[in-house]
Amino acid sequence: MKKKILYVEDDSTLAFLTADNLEQQYDVAHFTNGKEAYAAFKKEDFDLCILDVMLPEMDGFELAAAIRERNVEVPIIFLSAKTLKEDRIKGLRLGADDYLVKPYSMEELILKIEVFLQRSQKQAPAKNTLCTIGSYTFDPANYAITRAGQTIQLTERESALLRLFIDNKNTILKREKILNEIWGNDDYFLGRSMDVFISRLRKIFRDDESIRIENIPRIGFKLVAP
Amino acid sequence: MKKKILYVEDDSTLAFLTADNLEQQYDVAHFTNGKEAYAAFKKEDFDLCILDVMLPEMDGFELAAAIRERNVEVPIIFLSAKTLKEDRIKGLRLGADDYLVKPYSMEELILKIEVFLQRSQKQAPAKNTLCTIGSYTFDPANYAITRAGQTIQLTERESALLRLFIDNKNTILKREKILNEIWGNDDYFLGRSMDVFISRLRKIFRDDESIRIENIPRIGFKLVAP
DNA sequence: AACCCATTAACAACTCGTTAACAATACTTT
DNA sequence: AAAGTATTGTTAACGAGTTGTTAATGGGTT
Numbered sequence: 001m002k003k004k005i006l007y008v009e010d011d012s013t014l015a016f017l018t019a020d021n022l023e024q025q026y027d028v029a030h031f032t033n034g035k036e037a038y039a040a041f042k043k044e045d046f047d048l049c050i051l052d053v054m055l056p057e058m059d060g061f062e063l064a065a066a067i068r069e070r071n072v073e074v075p076i077i078f079l080s081a082k083t084l085k086e087d088r089i090k091g092l093r094l095g096a097d098d099y100l101v102k103p104y105s106m107e108e109l110i111l112k113i114e115v116f117l118q119r120s121q122k123q124a125p126a127k128n129t130l131c132t133i134g135s136y137t138f139d140p141a142n143y144a145i146t147r148a149g150q151t152i153q154l155t156e157r158e159s160a161l162l163r164l165f166i167d168n169k170n171t172i173l174k175r176e177k178i179l180n181e182i183w184g185n186d187d188y189f190l191g192r193s194m195d196v197f198i199s200r201l202r203k204i205f206r207d208d209e210s211i212r213i214e215n216i217p218r219i220g221f222k223l224v225a226p
Numbered sequence: 227m228k229k230k231i232l233y234v235e236d237d238s239t240l241a242f243l244t245a246d247n248l249e250q251q252y253d254v255a256h257f258t259n260g261k262e263a264y265a266a267f268k269k270e271d272f273d274l275c276i277l278d279v280m281l282p283e284m285d286g287f288e289l290a291a292a293i294r295e296r297n298v299e300v301p302i303i304f305l306s307a308k309t310l311k312e313d314r315i316k317g318l319r320l321g322a323d324d325y326l327v328k329p330y331s332m333e334e335l336i337l338k339i340e341v342f343l344q345r346s347q348k349q350a351p352a353k354n355t356l357c358t359i360g361s362y363t364f365d366p367a368n369y370a371i372t373r374a375g376q377t378i379q380l381t382e383r384e385s386a387l388l389r390l391f392i393d394n395k396n397t398i399l400k401r402e403k404i405l406n407e408i409w410g411n412d413d414y415f416l417g418r419s420m421d422v423f424i425s426r427l428r429k430i431f432r433d434d435e436s437i438r439i440e441n442i443p444r445i446g447f448k449l450v451a452p
Numbered sequence: 453a454a455c456c457c458a459t460t461a462a463c464a465a466c467t468c469g470t471t472a473a474c475a476a477t478a479c480t481t482t
Numbered sequence: 483a484a485a486g487t488a489t490t491g492t493t494a495a496c497g498a499g500t501t502g503t504t505a506a507t508g509g510g511t512t
Contacts, residue, residue: 142398143442155468156445193470199492215490217478381457418501419459425503441501443467460507467500476491482484
C-alpha cells in the first residue's frame with residue numbers, strides 16, 4: 001500500500017520533475033495552489049505533506065496552519081527559497097516538522113520523506129501530551145479532562161474516542177474508521193455502542209458552546225472546535 | 227517555574243525554528259558554538275542540554291565531556307546529522323542520555339525533553355529521604371509511617387508500593403506497571419495480591435481525608451493527595 | 453512451635469461496555 | 483407534500499468482568 005503524499009508547488013517544471021520521481025514510491029497528489037490543495041486535504045487523508053512556501057492565493061504557511069487545524073499529526077515538510085528572511089521562517093513554527101532549501105536533491109527529499117513516514121508509523125501510539133480543547137484540558141495519559149479546576153475521569157473507551165476526535169479536529173471521521181480504529185471492527189451493534197459514547201462525550205462538553213460533535217448523516221462525525 | 231534548557235546549534239535557521247518552539251514551554255538559552263555554551267554553563271545551572279554534534283571550535287562530544295565534568299547528572303540530548311557514520315552514532319550512545327537524528331519532529335524532541343525532565347524531577351526525592359504525605363510522614367528506609375507521634379510499621383511490600391505511589395502522586399499507575407515494578411511480573415493472582423495490598427494502604431490512610439487511592443477501573447490506580 | 457508475611461480463596465460490591473427501547477431526525481419514494 | 487424507511491440521539495437496564503475486603507492458607511524464619 002503506497003503512502004499518500006500531498007505535494008503543493010506552483011513551479012510546474014520543478015513540480016513535474018519532482019512528482020515524477022516520487023511517484024515511483026508514493027501516491028502523489030500534486031496541486032499548484034493552496035486552495036485546491038486544502039480542498040483535497042479536506043476530502044481525503046494524506047500521510048505526509050510537502051508544501052512550497054511561496055504559493056499563489058494561499059501561501060504555504062497558511063496552508064500548513066489550515067492543515068494542522070484538521071490534523072495535528074501529519075508530517076509537513078516546507079520547501080523554501082534560499083532568500084527567505086529570518087522572520088518569515090518564524091512562520092515555520094505553525095507546525096512544520098522540517099524544511100528543505102531549494103535547490104534540493106531528490107535523494108535529500110526522499111530521505112526526509114522516509115524518515116517521517118517511518119516515524120509516524122512507529123510513534124503514533126505514544127503521544128501523551130496534554131492538549132487543550134476549548135476551555136478544557138485533556139490529559140490522555142490520565143484519561144482525565146479538566147475545566148476550571150474540575151476534573152472528570154473518563155473511561156478507557158471514552159478517552160480513546162476523544163483522543164481520536166482531537167487528533168482529527170474539524171475533520172470528518174467516518175463511522176467505519178472510528179469503529180475500526182477503536183473497536184477493531186465494524187458491525188451494527190458496535191455502531192450503536194459508538195453512538196452511546198458520542199452521546200456521553202457530548203454531555204461532557206455541553207457547557208462549552210465552542211465545542212460540538214456534529215453528525216454527518218450516513219457518513220460519520222466531526223468534532224468542531226477552535 | 228520554567229525549566230532551563232541549554233541549546234547549542236550552529237545552523238541558525240533550524241535553531242531559530244526549534245528555539246521558538248521550545249520557548250513556549252521552556253526557558254531556552256541558545257548558542258551557536260561550543261565555547262560560548264560552555265562559558266554559559268559555567269555561570270548558571272541548566273536542567274537539560276541539547277547539543278548538536280557538529281559544531282565549530284568545540285564539537286558536541288567535547289562540550290558534553292566538559293559539561294559532564296562539572297555536572298554528572300544533567301541530561302544531555304545529542305542532535306546528529308543523518309550522514310554520521312554508524313560508529314560515530316555508537317559513540318553517542320555511550321556518553322549521551324539520548325540522541326535524535328536530524329531531521330526530527332518537534333513533537334519527538336519535546337517528548338524526549340519531557341521524559342528527562344520528569345525523570346530528574348522524580349529521582350531526586352525518591353531515594354531514602356523522609357517524605358510527607360498529607361498529615362503523615364513516610365520513612366522509606368525504615369518502612370515506617372508516622373502521624374501525630376504514632377508510628378505504623380509497614381512490611382517491605384507495603385513500603386515499596388507506597389513509595390511507588392508517592393513517586394507518582396496524582397498520576398495514574400497502570401496495574402501492569404505496578405505489578406512489573408514491584409512484583410516483577412504480571413499475572414492474575416499477583417493482581418489480586420496487589421488489590422489486597424492496596425486495601426491495606428487504604429486502611430492506613432483511612433483517617434486522613436485528603437489522601438485517597440482511587441481506582442480507575444480496568445486501568446490502574448491513582449494516589450490522590452495534596 | 454509460634455510468628456510473620458505474601459498469597460490464595462471467597463464473596464460482596466461495583467463499573468463499564470453493550471444491548472434494548474423509544475424518540476427524534478434525515479433521507480427516499482410515492 | 484405525505485408517508486415510509488433508515489439512521490441517529492438519548493436514557494435506562496443488563497450482565498460479564500473487575501475490584502474491595504476479610505479471612506484462611508502455607509512457606510519461611512526465629
